[in-house]
Amino acid sequence: MLEIKNLHAGTGGAEILHGINLEISAGEVHAIMGPNGSGKSTLSQVLAGNDTYQVTSGTVTYKGADLLELSPELRAREGLFLSFQYPVAIPGVNNIYLLQAALNAIRKHRGEEPLDAIDFLELVRGRIKEVDLDEEFLHRPVNDGFSGGEKKRNEILQMLVLEPQLAILDETDSGLDIDALKLIAEGVNRYRSSERAILLITHYQRLLNYISPDKVHVLLDGRIVKSGGPELAVELEEKGYGWIQEELAEKAL
Amino acid sequence: MSSSVEISPAPPVPQWAAQPDAASFDGQTEAWANLRRKGYAAFSRHGFPTTRMEAWRNTSLAHLIDIDFQLAGGDHNITQAQLKPYLLPDGPVAVLVDGIFSPELSATGGLPAGMTLSSLASALQAGDTSALAQLDDEQALDEYPFSALNLAHLRDGVWLNLQPGTQFEGVAQILVISTGSRPTVSFPRLLITVGENTQLTVLERYIHLGESPSLTIPETDILCQQSAVVEHLRLHDENGAGDHIGSVRAVLRRDSHLRSIDISTGRRLIRNDIQGRLAEAGAALEMSGLYLVDGSGHVDNHTRLDHIAPHTTSAQNYKGILTDTARGVFTGRVVVHPEAQKTVARQTNRNLMLSDKARVHTDPQLEIFANDVKCNHGSTVGQIDRDALFYFSTRGIDEETARRLLIHGFTHEVVATLRNAALRDCAESAIDGWLETAGLA
Numbered sequence: 001m002l003e004i005k006n007l008h009a010g011t012g013g014a015e016i017l018h019g020i021n022l023e024i025s026a027g028e029v030h031a032i033m034g035p036n037g038s039g040k041s042t043l044s045q046v047l048a049g050n051d052t053y054q055v056t057s058g059t060v061t062y063k064g065a066d067l068l069e070l071s072p073e074l075r076a077r078e079g080l081f082l083s084f085q086y087p088v089a090i091p092g093v094n095n096i097y098l099l100q101a102a103l104n105a106i107r108k109h110r111g112e113e114p115l116d117a118i119d120f121l122e123l124v125r126g127r128i129k130e131v132d133l134d135e136e137f138l139h140r141p142v143n144d145g146f147s148g149g150e151k152k153r154n155e156i157l158q159m160l161v162l163e164p165q166l167a168i169l170d171e172t173d174s175g176l177d178i179d180a181l182k183l184i185a186e187g188v189n190r191y192r193s194s195e196r197a198i199l200l201i202t203h204y205q206r207l208l209n210y211i212s213p214d215k216v217h218v219l220l221d222g223r224i225v226k227s228g229g230p231e232l233a234v235e236l237e238e239k240g241y242g243w244i245q246e247e248l249a250e251k252a253l
Numbered sequence: 254m255s256s257s258v259e260i261s262p263a264p265p266v267p268q269w270a271a272q273p274d275a276a277s278f279d280g281q282t283e284a285w286a287n288l289r290r291k292g293y294a295a296f297s298r299h300g301f302p303t304t305r306m307e308a309w310r311n312t313s314l315a316h317l318i319d320i321d322f323q324l325a326g327g328d329h330n331i332t333q334a335q336l337k338p339y340l341l342p343d344g345p346v347a348v349l350v351d352g353i354f355s356p357e358l359s360a361t362g363g364l365p366a367g368m369t370l371s372s373l374a375s376a377l378q379a380g381d382t383s384a385l386a387q388l389d390d391e392q393a394l395d396e397y398p399f400s401a402l403n404l405a406h407l408r409d410g411v412w413l414n415l416q417p418g419t420q421f422e423g424v425a426q427i428l429v430i431s432t433g434s435r436p437t438v439s440f441p442r443l444l445i446t447v448g449e450n451t452q453l454t455v456l457e458r459y460i461h462l463g464e465s466p467s468l469t470i471p472e473t474d475i476l477c478q479q480s481a482v483v484e485h486l487r488l489h490d491e492n493g494a495g496d497h498i499g500s501v502r503a504v505l506r507r508d509s510h511l512r513s514i515d516i517s518t519g520r521r522l523i524r525n526d527i528q529g530r531l532a533e534a535g536a537a538l539e540m541s542g543l544y545l546v547d548g549s550g551h552v553d554n555h556t557r558l559d560h561i562a563p564h565t566t567s568a569q570n571y572k573g574i575l576t577d578t579a580r581g582v583f584t585g586r587v588v589v590h591p592e593a594q595k596t597v598a599r600q601t602n603r604n605l606m607l608s609d610k611a612r613v614h615t616d617p618q619l620e621i622f623a624n625d626v627k628c629n630h631g632s633t634v635g636q637i638d639r640d641a642l643f644y645f646s647t648r649g650i651d652e653e654t655a656r657r658l659l660i661h662g663f664t665h666e667v668v669a670t671l672r673n674a675a676l677r678d679c680a681e682s683a684i685d686g687w688l689e690t691a692g693l694a
């Protein structure tokens with residue numbers, strides 16, 4: 001579904017990602033772990049199409065097409081979804097307008113009729129329960145005055161409504177208490193299917209206690225330096241990132 | 254050619270602002286005629302505003318000087334059907350055509366007892382001294398040249414009156430039309446007087462139906478007695494051909510509450526001189542506005558709120574969206590008089606610039622002569638939030654829709670304060686209409 005080859009990207013002339021290679025197939029859940037500042041969010045933003053970052057070399061193929069050629073809205077309509085680490089507050093625009101405009105844009109792209117207000121509300125009502133948010137949430141301005149946890153749940157709500165094929169969740173777990181974390185994890189687990197792929201970006205191993213990934217990658221200083229199975233996450237939790245750095249340094253000698 | 258030395262010539266007065274001719278006084282009572290003369294005398298003391306006057310520093314009227322605007326007679330061939338797009342499905346409406354009350358186009362029947370919506374001229378003709386007294390205001394004459402000029406040309410208008418205790422649940426509409434196959438000027442006067450313990454919702458709407466340029470110089474006076482509650486929306490639907498120099502004067506007595514919102518849209522000149530007087534304790538005034546300006550349009554909101562009595566509250570929230578080479582001006586003066594302790598006055602002016610050639614001048618002026626008050630103001634000038642645009646795009650939403658959502662979001666804060674749903678809808682469709690004509694939707 002997604003194939004990243006030797007991706008170099010940065011901003012303002014400074015390179016942040018120094019050659020990322022990653023392949024995710026439909027049905028898989030991959031986790032990218034790494035310390036703060038290692039480039040996790042940059043990778044997710046580049047995949048979503050944020051033009052703050054420039055791709056200087058490498059390729060990204062999504063469902064067989066050149067992802068980097070697509071505008072952000074086309075990427076979204078083609079089923080790519082990013083749950084932001086820091087979702088932006090948009091005063092004055094109600095959540096429900098955003099959701100409706102988004103869903104109908106995606107449906108239109110798929111050649112489907114827009115949902116009318118009643119069907120739309122029914123759909124959203126069903127999904128909002130899964131993230132345990134109150135319905136009045138829909139009538140509040142997007143992310144405006146939301147707590148950290150509410151923002152993350154709202155991102156997951158959007159994922160559940162928009163039903164993307166590739167979901168990139170950028171630290172959706174940080175700032176959540178254990179109950180909220182479980183709730184989000186359950187939502188993501190229900191979401192897993194053989195047609196969908198999920199890229200979990202996280203700083204801690206905590207989330208991976210509830211969502212078992214097929215593969216774990218360690219991102220350090222803009223490079224994927226180690227990949228493995230779920231046991232790698234446990235090892236990282238026990239030993240931190242330091243040992244990988246040491247291991248790398250030994251190899252370099 | 255004269256060879257004498259000219260000493261600081263007075264700026265020229267356009268012919269449309271010249272002294273009203275004698276014939277225009279025919280059939281008016283002596284008191285009425287005297288009030289008009291007083292108005293013209295006050296206007297003459299001001300002279301025709303130029304950018305050398307402080308209050309007109311950022312707004313030039315030079316392009317209006319040489320246009321041969323004529324007073325129109327009020328005769329017309331407008332049909333009810335033509336007005337439909339501008340009217341609510343039901344509710345009373347008073348229609349002014351070039352400043353003259355039109356009984357054929359108006360629908361003023363079925364009002365609750367204690368409420369009248371009628372021609373101002375009829376009242377003045379009948380020698381109604383209370384109406385005359387309400388129109389005579391020294392401070393307005395001293396400070397506002399166009400309030401004075403409006404009075405000088407007082408010919409007709411609308412008088413909307415609620416007797417004490419009258420609650421009106423509907424929306425009273427006042428439609429002010431300018432017409433003309435030639436350039437016309439009009440001086441409509443809207444007098445809204447509400448007695449004690451009344452409740453009123455008013456939609457005041459300006460439209461332009463002619464092909465020629467028009468200049469409308471209206472004044473709206475809203476006089477609220479004790480515990481009156483009034484909501485007032487002022488919409489400018491004049492298209493590009495209609496310039497507007499208007500005044501709003503609000504006087505609030507004890508515990509009365511007025512919410513007045515102006516939505517100025519388009520690509521021409523609009524000047525709103527807005528005065529609010531919180532004359533007695535407990536008065537609360539919300540004066541807000543949206544100005545949505547495109548082309549080479551110019552909208553100037555010039556407000557002055559006087560907190561005269563203690564325990565009075567005012568909130569002003571003016572928000573502008575400017576594109577192309579549009580200009581916006583906001584001058585917000587708040588005067589807290591020495592007796593007005595416990596005043597709360599809040600003022601904000603936010604501007605969203607959609608073009609790098611658009612400009613805005615914002616000038617808050619707080620003059621506080623009492624010590625126990627809470628006053629604050631803030632102003633911002635910014636662009637569309639790029640992060641928000643990106644966020645929308647990652648949800649599949651195209652840029653045009655995203656911009657429209659963000660622009661509505663920006664205006665929403667003001668529109669949402671309207672309590673009446675019909676007024677909110679009118680405001681939203683005025684905003685949509687502007688987005689379309691400005692090429693933003």
Ligand SMILES: Nc1ncnc2c1ncn2[C@@H]1O[C@H](COP(=O)(O)OP(=O)(O)O)[C@@H](O)[C@H]1O
Nearest residue numbers: 011016034035036037038039040041042043052
């Ligand atoms: N817009 C930006 N401008 C400048 N530097 C940036 C920008 N975005 C990220 N960086 C830098 O790139 C590095 C990686 O950041 P980020 O991708 O946010 O890391 P992570 O998400 O892993 O914490 C950091 O050093 C950060 O300062």
Ligand SMILES: [Mg+2]
Nearest residue numbers: 040041085171
């Ligand atoms: Mg990050």
